Amino acid sequence: MKKMIIIALSCLALLPARADEGMWIPALLKKRVIEEMQKAGFKLSADDVYDVNNPSLKDAVVGLGREGRPFSHFCTGGIVSDEGLVVTNYHCSQSLVQAHSSLEHNYLRDGFWARDKNEELANPGITASILVSVEEVTEQLLAAIADAPPSRREAALNEAITRAEREAESVTTNARASIKAYFNGTRYFLSLFKIYRDVRLVGAPPSTIGSFGGDADNWTWPRHAGDFSLLRIYAGEDNEPAAYSRENRPYKPATSFKITTKGVQEGDFVMVFGYPGTTREYLPSFAIDQLAEVENPAKIKIRTAKLDVIKQAMASDELLRIKYYAKAASVANAWKKWQGEIKGLTRFQVAASKRELEQRLVKAGNDSLVEQYRQLYDARRDLLLAWNHVAEAGTGGAEIMSLVATIRQRLRELPTVKDLTAYRASIQETANAFFKDYDVATDRRIFTEMLRLYNSSGLDEQWIPDVMRHPNPPGGHERVAADLFERSLFTDPARLARTIARLDAREAKRLQRDPLYRVMEGLARFMDRLRAPLNEIQEKLERLDRDWMRALVALQPDHHFYPDANSSFRVSFGKVAGYEARDAVFYAPNTTLAGVMQKDDPASMDYNAPPRLRELFESSGDVPVCFAATSHTTGGNSGSPVLNADGYLVGLNFDRAWEGVMSDYAYRPGICRNISVDIRYVLFIIDKYANASHLSREMRVVP
Ligand code: ARG
Ligand code: GLU
Numbered sequence: 023m024k025k026m027i028i029i030a031l032s033c034l035a036l037l038p039a040r041a042d043e044g045m046w047i048p049a050l051l052k053k054r055v056i057e058e059m060q061k062a063g064f065k066l067s068a069d070d071v072y073d074v075n076n077p078s079l080k081d082a083v084v085g086l087g088r089e090g091r092p093f094s095h096f097c098t099g100g101i102v103s104d105e106g107l108v109v110t111n112y113h114c115s116q117s118l119v120q121a122h123s124s125l126e127h128n129y130l131r132d133g134f135w136a137r138d139k140n141e142e143l144a145n146p147g148i149t150a151s152i153l154v155s156v157e158e159v160t161e162q163l164l165a166a167i168a169d170a171p172p173s174r175r176e177a178a179l180n181e182a183i184t185r186a187e188r189e190a191e192s193v194t195t196n197a198r199a200s201i202k203a204y205f206n207g208t209r210y211f212l213s214l215f216k217i218y219r220d221v222r223l224v225g226a227p228p229s230t231i232g233s234f235g236g237d238a239d240n241w242t243w244p245r246h247a248g249d250f251s252l253l254r255i256y257a258g259e260d261n262e263p264a265a266y267s268r269e270n271r272p273y274k275p276a277t278s279f280k281i282t283t284k285g286v287q288e289g290d291f292v293m294v295f296g297y298p299g300t301t302r303e304y305l306p307s308f309a310i311d312q313l314a315e316v317e318n319p320a321k322i323k324i325r326t327a328k329l330d331v332i333k334q335a336m337a338s339d340e341l342l343r344i345k346y347y348a349k350a351a352s353v354a355n356a357w358k359k360w361q362g363e364i365k366g367l368t369r370f371q372v373a374a375s376k377r378e379l380e381q382r383l384v385k386a387g388n389d390s391l392v393e394q395y396r397q398l399y400d401a402r403r404d405l406l407l408a409w410n411h412v413a414e415a416g417t418g419g420a421e422i423m424s425l426v427a428t429i430r431q432r433l434r435e436l437p438t439v440k441d442l443t444a445y446r447a448s449i450q451e452t453a454n455a456f457f458k459d460y461d462v463a464t465d466r467r468i469f470t471e472m473l474r475l476y477n478s479s480g481l482d483e484q485w486i487p488d489v490m491r492h493p494n495p496p497g498g499h500e501r502v503a504a505d506l507f508e509r510s511l512f513t514d515p516a517r518l519a520r521t522i523a524r525l526d527a528r529e530a531k532r533l534q535r536d537p538l539y540r541v542m543e544g545l546a547r548f549m550d551r552l553r554a555p556l557n558e559i560q561e562k563l564e565r566l567d568r569d570w571m572r573a574l575v576a577l578q579p580d581h582h583f584y585p586d587a588n589s590s591f592r593v594s595f596g597k598v599a600g601y602e603a604r605d606a607v608f609y610a611p612n613t614t615l616a617g618v619m620q621k622d623d624p625a626s627m628d629y630n631a632p633p634r635l636r637e638l639f640e641s642s643g644d645v646p647v648c649f650a651a652t653s654h655t656t657g658g659n660s661g662s663p664v665l666n667a668d669g670y671l672v673g674l675n676f677d678r679a680w681e682g683v684m685s686d687y688a689y690r691p692g693i694c695r696n697i698s699v700d701i702r703y704v705l706f707i708i709d710k711y712a713n714a715s716h717l718s719r720e721m722r723v724v725p
Contacts, residue, residue, distance in 0.1 A: 030426045042652040042687040044584035045592040046299050047211065048072035049156035059595050063291030063667045070669060071593065074155045079669060081276035083591070084108055084255070085151040085215075085297045086661070092149045092217050093200040094301045094589050098296035099150070099253065100671060102281065103720035106255040107224065110233030110661030113351070114308050115251035118145045119226045120348045120459070130347060133228040135714045137523065142222035142254055144266050150221045150255045152275075153591050154197055154214040159186055163201075163210050177510045177560065183210075190214055196262045204585035205303055206571035207564055213590055218273060219254035220266045225714060227251075227707050228632055229347070234618060236628030237354045241362055243679035245648045245697050246618040247631055250674055250704045252717060270626075279663055282670035283702050286598045286649055288611050293595040294675050294696065295652045296662030298587035301686045304571060306392070307376035308399035310687060312406070318360040320407055324414040327471040335464040345459040349421075358690030359683050363376040363543055366684030370693070388573045394497055394566055400519065402559045403532030408485035411476065416487060416545040419472035421465050425456045426512050426542040433530050442526070450522045457515045466507045473499040489544030495600075510538040587656050587686075594659075594696075596652030603681050615645040638710055646700040650679060655696040656686050664698045670724070673698035675678060 046055045051068040074078045082102075087097035099110035112119075116130075123129045136142045165297050166182035167175055187199040190212055201212045226232060231248040239245055255273035258264030286292060302309070332350045336343045367373065380392050417423050432449050439445045447477055477499070478491045483491070495502045510535075511517040521529050576584060600611040619639055622631040639645075655662065655675055664673040675698045678685065682694030708718045 042596040042691045042694075043654050043655055044582075044645055045301070045587050045594050045656075046584055047156065048295075048591055048593050049211075051593065055593075058582075059291075059293065062595060062597065064293065064595065065667045066486075066669045072156075077276040079277070079279070079295065079665070080591070082279045083153065083295045083663060084110075085153075085589075085591070086110065086114060086221075087151060089147045089149055089219065090603060092151055092198070093202075093213075094299070095151070095297035095658055097658065098662040100661075100674070101255075101275045101278045102722075103278055104274060105720060106257070106275060107278075107717070107720050108221075108253040108255060109250055109663075109671075110253060111145070111674060111699075112226055112229075112247070112249045112251045113676065114661045115223060115226055115253065116229070116232070116351070117348045118143075118148070118223050119229075119251070120344070120636045121145075122223065123344060125341065125344070128344065129226065130229045130344060133226055133231070133712065133713045134223065135225045135717075137714075137716070139254075139272070142224050144220070144222055146266060148221045150253070151198075152218070154194060154216060156214075156591065157212050158209065159212045160209045162186065167327065187211060192646075194438075200590075202588045202590055204560050204588065204590075205583065206567040206586070208568050208571050209585070211590065215222045216263055218255045218257060218263045220264060220270050222254050222256060223251070224365060225252035225708065225712065225717060227711065230630050230632050231635065231707060231711070232342070233351070234629065234631060235621065237351065237358065237539055238628040240351075240355065241358050241677060241680050241683055243603075243650050243695060244613045244617065245650075245677065246613055246621055247648070247676070247699065248703055248707050249676040249699050252708075253328075278722065279665070279671040280724060281671075281701055281705075282666065282668070282672060282724055283705065284666070284670075284672075284725065285646055285702060286596055286612075286651075286666060286672050286701065288578055288600065290598045291595065291667040292598055292651045292653060292698075293593055293665050294655055294659060294662045294674065295593060295665070296591075296655070296659040296675065297589055297654045298592055298594075299589050299658035301587040301656050303586055303687065303689070304574060305376070305687060306395045306399075307373045307380060308396050308571070310367055310373040311374055311685070312399055312403060314364045314373070316403060316407055317410055318364050320410050321414050322357060322360050324411070324419075324472070324475060325353055327475050328352055328419070328468055329357065331464060331471055335461065342461055342464065344462070345461060349459065361375070362680050362683035363687070364526065365680075366682060366693075367687065368686065369681075370688065370690055372684060372688040375688075383573055383577060384493070386573070391566060391569055391573060394562075395570075398559055398563055398566070401565075402556070404482070404485065405552055405556050405559070408481065409549070409556060411479065411481065411485065412487060412545055412549055415472040415476055415540070416490060417549070420469035420540060421456075421460060422462075422507075422510075422512055423471075423542060426538050427546075428452055428456075429512075429533065430539065430542055430546075431539045433533065436527065436530055438524075446522050449525065450519060453515065453518055453522065462507065462513050463515075466503050469507065470499045470503040473502055485717070487544050487548035489541045489548075503660065506537045506541065510536050512536060512538045525709075533695075578610050587658070589658060594653040596654070596657055596696075598649055598651045600650060601679070601681070601695055603679075603693075609650070609679075611650045612646055612700075613648045615639050615647055615706075617648060628699060634644045634711065638706075642706075642710060643704040645703055645706045647703045648697060648699050650695040651671060652691060652694065653696045654685060654689050654694070671701055673700050674704070 036089035056068040063604040086097040087095045099108040119129050167178040170178035183201045190199040197214045234247045256270035256274040507513045598611050600609045621629045623629045662675040666672045677697040679695040685694040709715050
């Protein structure tokens, strides 16, 4: 019986219209989506979700970003009290917890719980955006560029976008506007935000709870992580965004999420609010082939080399383990997902089903589109591979390169700097932040491996930057790296600080002669060389993408298309569901604390639950921990509030299941699952583990 359901589900996967798939624009729910949600069990109205005139659920959703680029949200959060308390994932705050940690205050190991508001910790640079409104601006933009010649289209469009953004900002106090392209660049929407800049850390469990299962469990189901943390948004006296100040007050939201402890079961309706980053559901087969056969394998290989070095360092020393904890997790995260993507794309024959669709499009008269796609992807192949190498093993290889790059960037300002003291101080601040979690010996080993890898990559010479080309160095690549690292002053915090302290045109020249600066220079020049032809192809691809979208819509006029994720606000919905992972392996949708105890292993870095958790398990009994559902999510949806049919908060999204991580390119309802931490586990950890009930008392919790 179950088998039949599975077969039926995988057949469904071939049909264009599917429930569960899709990331919808909340402002457009009234057009069809809300009906589908209600059919699936949702009991509220479109206005309950999104309303510009009255408080609605959207007012309790927070996009977490960084100053400078607040619109590319790295995570999502949900407001759960009328004093601006926010729940998000542990892994979203992990770098903040780390930044506040030291050997004396090891919050990664011990957790952190502010006993009152005075103990909450500031996080300069972190922003929390709250959506004011979303509005389609396609017609107005297209009208603005109607007379522009094709060669000016891009520039004219960007000008029109900036103009429209500034205009929107001028009519609402303190609002920031962001226009993004949707549906392969065929439509544009303007989002208006209030962006709060004083976001403080309130609570986080120890990493042994917050990322229980570590990198071993990452991207897999079944899951047992208490992946949550608490932040608080602060505002000025007028409740408006303000720079950090002790005088700021907790933000008073228009509304906050109500929490239910009712829990969820297989088949229950759930919806996810959030800021999914990037998906590409409408790519042609050529792109999928290239991803699975060229791009991902190359990036995986480079990161494997990097991770081997980092893991060795972490295993050798407790301080290094603290320093590299978050960095290792972030290198490993994409590395593992890319591997899952290859598996999923292959197993579900995604390229083949794309080719079928392309055949239909060819029959409908689009043969030149398909052919142009083929040629462009062919032309892009080597360039992209070279780009991936330089980005992963060059500028993104050894960590020191990022410091060199930042300082190189800052030197450009020097000729026009007015306040030299402030300029030097801010560069020194960047250096301090960098060195806090830096280990030069480890980094030198990473650099060595990157050199080794480049020179054994089999890449044609023209695709290897000169500064990385050392086919057979006397003394080996170790010698090359050691030499650069010893002669450079970037790797020596004291020497670098002395140079920064007297930084002027002459000292800048000295920095520019530095051996690692020269490496950076070489990499940058190499990237510039690739950029022009890559951009040219990219522009052509974008033009094709627009025609492609129109052709797809023409081919399937009744299909309800959703736009790819672009870091804008979306709603996904689905149901709580297990799945058949592979032959004869079925997964249930809920996990429990008993499961944490089954995995617990003090000898393992990944599964080392704190002893107090076992005591609580023995004294308080079992507690639900995580659940899986069919909602369509991606990176950026971490920390997304997960609501039930009545609109109550039941969990926080934090991951996807291994067999379905190709959903960024092809969602398959039988196998794609998002993973959430059950809100009851969140409350259990706050109340019972951390004795921090003063925090849960702020929340509106109902049975
Ligand atoms: N895979 C999830 C995401 O993409 C969680 C990553 C953090 N967790 C971990 N164990 N490294 O962000
Ligand atoms: N962990 C991801 C994030 O940080 C969410 C998981 C996914 O990619 O679906 O946003």
